[in-house]
Amino acid sequence: MSPNIQEVSLKDLNARRRAILARVGMTFQDLAARAEARSLTGDEWAAWEEIREIDFLRNQ
Amino acid sequence: MSELSAELERHVAQYGWETSELLLAALPGLPDPPVEILRREDRFVVGAPGQKTLPLYVAGEQLASLKVSVACRMDSVGRYMAVEESAFALLAALDRTPVLRVHYYRSPRGKPSAHLHVHGHRGALSHLLSRAGHDTPHDISSLHIPVGGSRFRPCLEDFLQFLVQECRFDSVPGWQQAVEDGRERWRCLQVAAIVRDVPEEAARVLRELGYAVEPPDPVPAASAKALRTW
Numbered sequence: 398m399s400p401n402i403q404e405v406s407l408k409d410l411n412a413r414r415r416a417i418l419a420r421v422g423m424t425f426q427d428l429a430a431r432a433e434a435r436s437l438t439g440d441e442w443a444a445w446e447e448i449r450e451i452d453f454l455r456n457q
Numbered sequence: 458m459s460e461l462s463a464e465l466e467r468h469v470a471q472y473g474w475e476t477s478e479l480l481l482a483a484l485p486g487l488p489d490p491p492v493e494i495l496r497r498e499d500r501f502v503v504g505a506p507g508q509k510t511l512p513l514y515v516a517g518e519q520l521a522s523l524k525v526s527v528a529c530r531m532d533s534v535g536r537y538m539a540v541e542e543s544a545f546a547l548l549a550a551l552d553r554t555p556v557l558r559v560h561y562y563r564s565p566r567g568k569p570s571a572h573l574h575v576h577g578h579r580g581a582l583s584h585l586l587s588r589a590g591h592d593t594p595h596d597i598s599s600l601h602i603p604v605g606g607s608r609f610r611p612c613l614e615d616f617l618q619f620l621v622q623e624c625r626f627d628s629v630p631g632w633q634q635a636v637e638d639g640r641e642r643w644r645c646l647q648v649a650a651i652v653r654d655v656p657e658e659a660a661r662v663l664r665e666l667g668y669a670v671e672p673p674d675p676v677p678a679a680s681a682k683a684l685r686t687w
Contacts, residue, residue: 400473400490402466405497435596439553446524446544447508453528453542454497 410451417444417451462499465531468538469494469501475639476503476525476613480511482635483617484523485627487511492525503527510548513620514627521556522548523620525613539563545616547624555598561610569603569687571610603687608651614640654683 405413418425421444431437432445473494480491491511495502503526505511510522524546532539546558558574576598586594593599604610614636621628621636652659656677660670 398477398490399470400477400492400494400503402470402473402494402496402501405495407497410497435593435598437554439548442548442554443509446526450495450502450504450508450526450528454495454500454502456498456500 405454407455410455414448414451414455417447420444465499465501465538466496469496469503469529472527472529472538473503475642476527479614479617479635479639480525482629483621483632484511484513485629486514486519500530501528503529513547515625517627520550521626522550522553524548524555545611545613547620558598559604559611559616560601561607563607565686568601570607571604572601573604574598574600575602606683606687608647608654608683612640612643614643651683654680 414425418428421428421441423431423441423444425448428437428441428445428448431441437445473492477490477492480487481489484491488506488511491505492503493506495504495508502508505523505525510524512519513521513523524544526542526544527540528542529538529540531537540561541563543561544558546555548555555574555576557576559571560574561571562568563570579597582597583594591599618633618636620626621632657672657679660672663670
């Protein structure tokens, strides 16, 4: 099966980003600080990777 | 949609399809398709569905997972799909954190553009990093081990072969053919990019091989960035 191209809006991405941060119960700054210190747990690592992809799409 | 944008979408869709076929031909038990493509304007991310990871099995038991993420957009001359960032990571199922990561950044900001992170412990290395004044000597994963720069970096096919052949994860019969076919496509693309980086050197080698090659006017300059950046 060919992969779909899923169009996402800035609004979708912002909502997805908020949901990811809520899932790990952190602000972006807290999560970024833990990533910088390389002390992310499994869930936090997944969240950080997802947010990095989202921020690439948001162009930020 | 502009003509360039449609062309980029076609390139990304082709890349997504090739990645999907490669993964399905190499690793068992994956969702079909194993990748999705997220798009906003001229930016794309190719990765596992739902921005998640893909399962890796040993004798049918999931012991690890694979993160594949490729962020791309149109290159600076508006002609080719350019990978801005990519990540291939092996994560242990035990704690869902990375064991190994291969990263590529087109704009690396001081780091090697293509590098490997090893999440492990080695007392002797920590000791010498500490003596050398490293900020985090206890954390080997903080090292960015260079792996060939933009043009000579490992491809996904290399990482998949490493997972199957070196780590002994379960594979699909015939995986090696798919991996080698994909690697051949990747290296042909990289060779084309290298020729664009150093056209005079490419022309010199072609002349040595007996080809007749005439330079355009003006002769394009070699890319110092491609030749000198780590």
